[in-house]
Amino acid sequence: MRNLCKRAYKAITAFALVITMLFSAGIFTPAVTEANDIGIPVTYLMDHPRGEINTHGEDVDAYTTQYMKGGPMEIQWHVGNGWHIYATMSYYVYGITWYYCIDSDDGDIYGWIDGAYIDFYSSTPNYTPITYIYSVGNRRGEIDGNGVYGYTTDYVYYGGAKKEQHKVQDAWHITAKNTCYSHGVTWYECWDTDDGDYYGWIDASFLSFYDERPPATTPKPTEPATTPAPVVQTVIVTEYVTEPATIATEPAITVTETAVAAVKEENNSEISMAVIILIVGAVILLLIIIAILLIVLLMKKSKPAVQNVQQPYFQPAMNRQSNGQCCPECGAAKTDPNSIYCENCGSSFEWQ
Numbered sequence: 001m002r003n004l005c006k007r008a009y010k011a012i013t014a015f016a017l018v019i020t021m022l023f024s025a026g027i028f029t030p031a032v033t034e035a036n037d038i039g040i041p042v043t044y045l046m047d048h049p050r051g052e053i054n055t056h057g058e059d060v061d062a063y064t065t066q067y068m069k070g071g072p073m074e075i076q077w078h079v080g081n082g083w084h085i086y087a088t089m090s091y092y093v094y095g096i097t098w099y100y101c102i103d104s105d106d107g108d109i110y111g112w113i114d115g116a117y118i119d120f121y122s123s124t125p126n127y128t129p130i131t132y133i134y135s136v137g138n139r140r141g142e143i144d145g146n147g148v149y150g151y152t153t154d155y156v157y158y159g160g161a162k163k164e165q166h167k168v169q170d171a172w173h174i175t176a177k178n179t180c181y182s183h184g185v186t187w188y189e190c191w192d193t194d195d196g197d198y199y200g201w202i203d204a205s206f207l208s209f210y211d212e213r214p215p216a217t218t219p220k221p222t223e224p225a226t227t228p229a230p231v232v233q234t235v236i237v238t239e240y241v242t243e244p245a246t247i248a249t250e251p252a253i254t255v256t257e258t259a260v261a262a263v264k265e266e267n268n269s270e271i272s273m274a275v276i277i278l279i280v281g282a283v284i285l286l287l288i289i290i291a292i293l294l295i296v297l298l299m300k301k302s303k304p305a306v307q308n309v310q311q312p313y314f315q316p317a318m319n320r321q322s323n324g325q326c327c328p329e330c331g332a333a334k335t336d337p338n339s340i341y342c343e344n345c346g347s348s349f350e351w352q
Helices: 002-025 220-226 229-322
Strands: 032-034 041-044 050-053 060-063 075-079 084-093 096-103 109-114 118-120 134-143 148-151 164-168 173-182 185-192 198-203 207-209
Touching: 075 109, 084 109, 084 118, 148 198, 173 198, 173 207
Parallel strands: none
Antiparallel strands: 032 041, 041 084, 050 084, 050 118, 060 075, 060 109, 084 096, 096 109, 134 173, 134 207, 148 164, 164 198, 173 185, 185 198
16 A cells, blocks of 8 residues: 555656646647746647738738837838738737737737737637638739629638638739639639739739630720721721822832843943053064064174174284284184194185
């Protein structure tokens, strides 16, 4: 019996130790706590309820924790209509229930927002999405149809109750940023292009995008076909085709004949110039040949005259001067007194 009591005591002690460790690790946290880093008794929302900002046409701001503590009214973020948020804490002060909100899409921390401007999707939400959301940038278009509604993210994305977000009218300008498929419908999350109002998720069959307009769903672009604009274009074409056609044919022939004549004249002038150049070249060549012949004839005639003048002049003088010691033909001196013939030209030294 004593051993059984000891074992029970040890089991209770161990269980108490485990519970203490879990609390110290933060696994078990009470709903209301005095957080040291915040300094106010906030209520922690363990399920992080999700929702959207509903400005009701007013300017909505998120405030700092210092303002919740009684400090100056300091704005932390200016939020817009339709922004997706989830709340982590709540706190009641200044007669308002505030929620500490974080952006569901990109994680931006907005701060404390008045609960009157938050539409939570459900009091007992199922936060398991039933589809996937894809970004389409900023795709612009128009509403095509009347009696069209945009629906909440809770219905389209999470499969909650079917709730209308905003009613839209035909030809309203919209900008789609996200798309998804659920409930057998392709949806686009839309904002007003002109003033930024949030319309929610609209059925794609009631949207006419500017970059892709199916003929069956866009009757407006076909309206200009019934206007008299094409008739005016036909009249203009008829006037300018019939008259200028007859005027343009005759000048075309004249221009062609003129061009042909100019080409012929240019060819004739080129031929005439070539003939003139050939004639001038032939004349110059003939004059050169004649000049060369005249020079040759003059040179031949001048040689005998010089020889006839030299022979009678040198021979007697040399013979008389040398007394038979020089050649009567070439005038070379006689080197050998006994020689009869000239060593230079072979002529006889004897005077004939």
